[in-house]
Structures are given as C-alpha cells and as structure tokens.
Amino acid sequence: MNQAHYIGRFAPSPSGPLHAGSLVAALASYLDARVHSGKWLLRIEDIDETRTVPGAADAILHALGVFGMHQDGEIVVQSQRKPLYEAAAQKLGNLLYPCGCTRKEIADSRLGIAADGAAIYPGTCRHGRAPGKSARTLRLRVPDPDAANDSISFDDRWLGPLTQQLSREVGDFVLKRADGFWAYQLAVVVDDADQRVTHIVRGTDLLESTQRQIYLQRLLGLPTPAYMHVPVVRNADGEKLSKQTGALPLDLAHPLKELQRAADFLQLDLHQPESLDGFWRDAMQAWDHRFRAPNRP
Numbered sequence: 262m263n264q265a266h267y268i269g270r271f272a273p274s275p276s277g278p279l280h281a282g283s284l285v286a287a288l289a290s291y292l293d294a295r296v297h298s299g300k301w302l303l304r305i306e307d308i309d310e311t312r313t314v315p316g317a318a319d320a321i322l323h324a325l326g327v328f329g330m331h332q333d334g335e336i337v338v339q340s341q342r343k344p345l346y347e348a349a350a351q352k353l354g355n356l357l358y359p360c361g362c363t364r365k366e367i368a369d370s371r372l373g374i375a376a377d378g379a380a381i382y383p384g385t386c387r388h389g390r391a392p393g394k395s396a397r398t399l400r401l402r403v404p405d406p407d408a409a410n411d412s413i414s415f416d417d418r419w420l421g422p423l424t425q426q427l428s429r430e431v432g433d434f435v436l437k438r439a440d441g442f443w444a445y446q447l448a449v450v451v452d453d454a455d456q457r458v459t460h461i462v463r464g465t466d467l468l469e470s471t472q473r474q475i476y477l478q479r480l481l482g483l484p485t486p487a488y489m490h491v492p493v494v495r496n497a498d499g500e501k502l503s504k505q506t507g508a509l510p511l512d513l514a515h516p517l518k519e520l521q522r523a524a525d526f527l528q529l530d531l532h533q534p535e536s537l538d539g540f541w542r543d544a545m546q547a548w549d550h551r552f553r554a555p556n557r558p
C-alpha cells in the first residue's frame with residue numbers, strides 16, 4: 262500500500278479542548294495513517310455551531326502539536342463549506358422531504374429509540390405535511406423494510422462484520438436541522454469524499470452512524486472508506502468522556518505520560534519509552550504489528 266492509497270483523518274468537534282478520550286481517537290487514526298505511509302488530515306467539525314466553544318479549535322491544534330502529531334495538507338473547517346453540503350442535499354432530490362414534527366410528537370409515537378439514542382421517526386410527514394404544520398427539518402427517506410438496500414453491512418477493522426436495518430433501527434433521519442444547520446451525517450460524508458479519505462479510524466460512539474453514512478455515500482455515488490471503530494474512554498458512570506461528563510484537560514506539560522495512557526487504553530504493548538521520539542517509535546511498531554494490512558509494499 263503506498264501513500265496514494267491511504268488517506269486518513271482526525272475530525273474533532275471544537276466543543277472543548279482535547280481530552281483523554283479524544284486523544285485515543287487521534288492517536289489511533291494517526292498511528293494507522295503513519296504505519297500505512299499514508300496522509301493524516303485534520304478537519305474541524307464545527308458544523309453544529311451551537312456547540313462550538315471559542316478558542317477550542319486552536320487549543321486542539323496546539324495540543325496535537327505538543328504530542329508530535331502533525332497533519333498533512335490544509336486544515337478543513339466545516340462551517341466554511343456549507344455550499345458543498347447544500348449541493349449534496351440538492352442531489353438527493355425528493356428523497357429529502359420537509360418534516361414538521363417536533364421532538365415531542367416523535368417521542369409520543371413510541372416507535373422506540375433508534376440506534377443513536379434518538380426516537381425512531383414514525384414517517385408522519387413522509388407523504389406530505391398535515392395541514393397547518395410548517396416545515397422544521399429536512400429528512401432523508403430510508404428504504405422500505407423489504408427493499409434490498411435497507412440492510413447495510415460493513416466489515417469493521419476492529420469489530421468485524423456489522424449490519425443495520427435502516428427502516429427498523431434508524432428510520433428517516435434529519436439532514437437539515439430545525440435550527441437551520443446541516444446535520445453531521447451529511448457533512449461528514451461530503452467531506453470524507455471531498456478529501457478523498459480512504460480509511461476512517463474513530464471511536465465506537467460513532468459506530469451506529471456508520472450505516473447511515475454508507476447509505477448516503479451510495480445515494481450520492483461516493484466511495485465507502487474502510488472503517489475502524491476503537492473503544493471509547495468512559496467515566497465511572499459508563500458515559501463517554503467529554504467535557505460535559507467531567508473529562509479533565511490533558512496535562513500538556515507531560516505529553517509522554519498522556520500518550521502512554523492513551524496507548525495503554527488501546528492495549529498497545531510498549532517498552533516504557535522515555536522520550537516522545539521513543540514513544541512514537543514503539544507505538545508505530547506495536548500498531549504495525551497489530552493492524553497493518555498484510556499486503557505490504
């Protein structure tokens with residue numbers, strides 16, 4: 262595999278500084294790109310502008326530099342790319358429909374909770390909005406339960422084969438939100454294709470989104486990258502670590518200690534490196550041993 266065949270990326274949301282959880286995703290995606298002699302791109306996923314914390318993107322970039330993780334190419338920023346998302350939505354034509362339902366109305370229909378924790382949409386506005394209901398969101402139609410493309414499978418490089426039935430487990434999902442922002446699902450698919458990303462390495466918190474993203478790739482005629490979902494760091498209550506769930510900021514005065522902790526979490530067997538250089542040498546070797554594609558260059 263040569264460099265042209267591997268483009269990876271790290272795509273943090275600037276809702277807070279890098280923490281122990283996001284460092285694990287950064288480290289895994291970085292190691293995977295480097296052992297494949299690939300590129301490692303950086304994308305600031307600030308598409309949900311309501312969650313953007315001023316200064317967080319710069320703090321993340323600074324921290325990555327302290328750890329010795331340097332990106333290839335220009336940094337892409339989602340909030341500056343809205344025309345691309347608009348163009349992709351146009352291509353979806355009438356698979357997208359305006360929906361007037363509120364969250365409460367959807368929850369009241371009691372179809373159950375979708376894989377990502379949101380209530381499954383009962384399809385109320387699929388064939389037109391009820392009189393007097395104004396459009397709040399744009400939803401993407403998923404296939405009917407008996408359609409061949411309703412069931413989407415992929416082979417995760419960490420977890421193995423996984424399948425999701427969109428109609429039953431997800432339902433029609435929002436691509437343009439009630440507050441006017443494009444949804445993450447659309448932006449991430451457009452950006453990964455535009456940046457020619459071939460390999461995605463990220464946390465299992467995004468596992469349940471993957472089939473939706475593959476569905477969108479297929480509708481838009483875009484290639485599907487290889488996926489690897491690595492375990493996410495959780496707090497004592499089992500919640501994914503984030504600023505909201507009490508993640509402590511990383512200690513940038515001791516980057517080796519923080520990297521070592523992230524590597525331990527990924528069960529990389531290192532030999533107590535005493536310097537950042539030593540860490541990277543060891544960590545590359547350990548990752549290479551475990552995950553590099555067998556067809557070496």
Ligand code: GLU
Binds near residue numbers: 272273306462463467
């Ligand atoms: N922006 C997402 C996050 O910070 C990551 C999205 C992705 O890797 O696809 O959780």
